[in-house]
Amino acid sequence: MREQKFTEFLAQLKELTEVQRTELRERLGKKQHKKSPALIVNEKFASKPVCPNCQSNSVHKWGVVSDIQRYRCKQCGRSFNALSGTPMSRLRKKELWLEYSKALADSMSLSKTAERCGIDRTTAFRWRHRFLQTPSHNRAFCSGITEVDETYFRESFKGKKLFHREPRKRGKDASVRGLSAEQIPVVVARDREGHTCDAVLRSRTAKEVGIHIGSQISPASVLCIEQSRILIKFAKDNGLAFETIGTKQRRGREKVFHVQNVNAYHSRLKNWIARFHGVATERLPSYLGWRRLHELALRSPEDWLREVMK
Ligand SMILES: [Zn+2]
Known part of the structure; x- marks a missing residue:
């Protein structure tokens, strides 16, 4: 701020109300x-x-x-x-960690992150997945009414050299209607308190769902499932109560049992991920964890750093 402007600014201070003074003190204090x-x-x-x-x-x-x-x-x-x-144990340049956390909070691209923190792009890349490794595993425990649904992401080998790539095997998945081998299934469970547990599935089977999210769902929950054969099988195999959505609903029942929250979550996830212009499939779990951090509505870079170190 220019000197003259600053003098004017100081002169205006006496016009502040008590509430405004308190707010100003808090901002400066922070x-x-x-x-x-x-x-x-x-x-x-x-x-x-x-x-x-x-x-x-x-x-x-x-x-x-x-x-x-x-x-x-x-x-x-x-x-x-x-x-x-922890994944962050040997990372250097700790003095930049808050700036880096802020870049994560702002969903910055690698190049912008590198520029902001004054590090090279390779370091920015390495740090991203170190910072997000713990969050990708720290999935919440769901209880009560829990909406479960699948979504898909296009398979991507972004950032990988494609020499020596095995010819893609078209397994069982390719024969399932609406799912090609290039679509990677992701399952998301979200309870009514917003606890979210997600996983990238290696194959679209009830067993895979059980392996990845079975331990994160309370045995006393009631699952809301939208006519998914594998999710219904998962519920049955694990002895979980469930309601299927969209079939023979009794009047008023759909007000309680629905999948609107998990569907809204999928949209937020997809819209947010779109900004990265394709995500390498092997990095997808990091992005799921990153999205969950956003959902926590953390208020400062300090909070982001605390969360990634949990
Ligand atoms: Zn010891």
Whole structure:
């Protein structure tokens, strides 16, 4: 801001109401107290450090390296910090982690992320999947009325060299109506509190659904399923109660049992993923995790960083 403008701005301060003053103080305060990534890493273990090797709580502090607190396990003798054993443990340039988290929050492309953080594109790429590895596994547990539905993503070998590629096998999936071998099935379960669990399926079978999301659904849930043979089989195989949508609905029943939320989730997921102009199939789980982070409506880069380190 130019000097003269700033003087004018200062002169206007006396016109602020008490509420506006409070808001201004809060905004200025937030910037000043922005935590360093190292502090956020240390926060994670501040209350209850656990040894990543033997899960013991019996640990003591063991010096500080690059602002990160180290601990030593009394049980197994190993030393560690809050990131040891996590996908982010050996990443360098921690001072850029909040800026990188902000790029994730803004769904930035790799080139823009690299530019914003002052890192090269390869690093931006490597970091993206390190940052998103834990979120891709941290799927929520669904309970109560839980809507389950499938969606599909076009298979993509983006970023992969195509030499030596095996001729694609057209398996059972190709014969299923409406599904070609190039469509990758993704199953999403979402309960009425917004807990979401998703998975990329290797094949479109009830067994695969069970392997990937079976343990994430409460046995007491009631599944809402839209006439999907494999999802109905999954429910039956796992002894889960279910309601099928769109068949012989009793009046008023469809107000409770429907798949509108999971369908809306699919649209948000698809619209959001479209901005990346095709996602490599092997990276799809990272993107599912990334989308779930967006759904948490995290408020700051600090919150994003805390979440990816969980
Ligand atoms: Zn230990």
